Amino acid sequence: MLRSMTPSHDQLERIARLRELFLDEDRGGKALADYWRDEQDLLAYDAVLGARIGWKWDAALAECKDRGMARADAEVVLDFGCGSGIAARRFVAHFGAREVICHDRSTAAMMFAVRTLQAAAPGVVVQPQRKLDLVQPDVLLVSHVLGELDGNGEAQLRSLIERSQRVVLVEPGSHAISRRLSALRDTLLAKFHIVAPCPHASACPALVQGNDWCHFFALPPQQVFTDSDWVRTARTVGIDSRSLPYSFLALSRTPLVAPPSPPPHRVLGRPDISAHGAKVQICAASGLTVRDVTKRHEAATWRTLKKHPESVRTLPS
Numbered sequence: 172m173l174r175s176m177t178p179s180h181d182q183l184e185r186i187a188r189l190r191e192l193f194l195d196e197d198r199g200g201k202a203l204a205d206y207w208r209d210e211q212d213l214l215a216y217d218a219v220l221g222a223r224i225g226w227k228w229d230a231a232l233a234e235c236k237d238r239g240m241a242r243a244d245a246e247v248v249l250d251f252g253c254g255s256g257i258a259a260r261r262f263v264a265h266f267g268a269r270e271v272i273c274h275d276r277s278t279a280a281m282m283f284a285v286r287t288l289q290a291a292a293p294g295v296v297v298q299p300q301r302k303l304d305l306v307q308p309d310v311l312l313v314s315h316v317l318g319e320l321d322g323n324g325e326a327q328l329r330s331l332i333e334r335s336q337r338v339v340l341v342e343p344g345s346h347a348i349s350r351r352l353s354a355l356r357d358t359l360l361a362k363f364h365i366v367a368p369c370p371h372a373s374a375c376p377a378l379v380q381g382n383d384w385c386h387f388f389a390l391p392p393q394q395v396f397t398d399s400d401w402v403r404t405a406r407t408v409g410i411d412s413r414s415l416p417y418s419f420l421a422l423s424r425t426p427l428v429a430p431p432s433p434p435p436h437r438v439l440g441r442p443d444i445s446a447h448g449a450k451v452q453i454c455a456a457s458g459l460t461v462r463d464v465t466k467r468h469e470a471a472t473w474r475t476l477k478k479h480p481e482s483v484r485t486l487p488s
């Protein structure tokens with residue numbers, strides 16, 4: 172967060188401008204033009220919107236770890252559409268890397284990402300790279316980029332994915348982008364093993380009905396509710412600090428070594444909590460279903476769903 176400084180009016184305006192661009196869903200599948208005007212844009216983004224994305228990565232990578240994804244200490248990691256580089260920073264913090272390539276169509280973004288990553292992980296070789304035609308990364312990271320690509324851009328991304336050994340995509344938890352991610356997932360099933368979050372490798376059941384979408388919520392640190400800078404920033408730019416919706420997908424070309432057995436299902440979205448129970452949407456190979464958890468019979472689960480819904484990936488059988 173706006174590192175030990177109170178956000179200036181200029182910073183708040185920059186964050187609000189970027190947020191408006193990202194939330195604009197009227198582009199109708201058109202690519203979003205380059206919006207980074209200078210380093211100050213990246214700095215303001217990284218402190219607030221980037222920090223929120225970092226918490227989504229923390230949640231997604233924790234799940235990848237629990238599903239058996241191996242460390243990457245000897246590997247080359249590519250952050251595609253790196254922006255301020257938050258995805259690579261969070262990945263290296265969780266899984267390590269030998270080398271990180273920061274790629275973005277914006278030179279200002281690439282240089283910012285390289286600098287912040289060098290400061291965060293001095294032992295890792297970090298470099299910017301504009302042309303990716305010959306790059307075959309061990310690990311490809313894609314964070315909040317899918318919604319900015321048109322059909323052409325997505326085809327290029329798919330070709331890059333197909334040249335990668337492992338891929339982690341973390342995207343917003345919106346209906347449209349999550350469904351786009353699920354559709355991309357289904358085109359990659361023949362070539363990759365799914366690491367997370369899916370408990371199965373069948374076609375995505377969230378695509379069967381138009382009103383479903385595969386998404387989750389990450390938990391922000393307590394600081395966002397107690398730190399006056401965070402509270403003021405969130406209020407000024409219209410961020411709901413309690414809500415960090417995301418979708419994600421982790422893939423591996425080779426099967427994982429000794430993975431834990433897959434969970435029977437994955438809880439999606441937010442449970443619908445009432446005084447007597449909770450309705451919870453779960454995904455399994457057989458499709459999406461809604462499970463009723465009654466307070467009377469499953470009091471502990473109901474309480475956890477009410478207090479810490481983000482922590483429940485699987486319901487007890």
Ligand SMILES: C[S@@+](CC[C@H](N)C(=O)[O-])C[C@H]1O[C@@H](n2cnc3c(N)ncnc32)[C@H](O)[C@@H]1O
Pocket residue numbers: 193205206221224251252253254255256257258274275276277280313314315316319320324
């Ligand atoms: C919303 S920002 C996300 C940045 C960063 N990945 C994150 O999660 O904070 C999207 C980034 O993708 C970049 N981008 C958009 N289209 C691109 C393309 N076709 N090729 C490379 N980068 C692209 C933008 O310049 C921007 O830095």
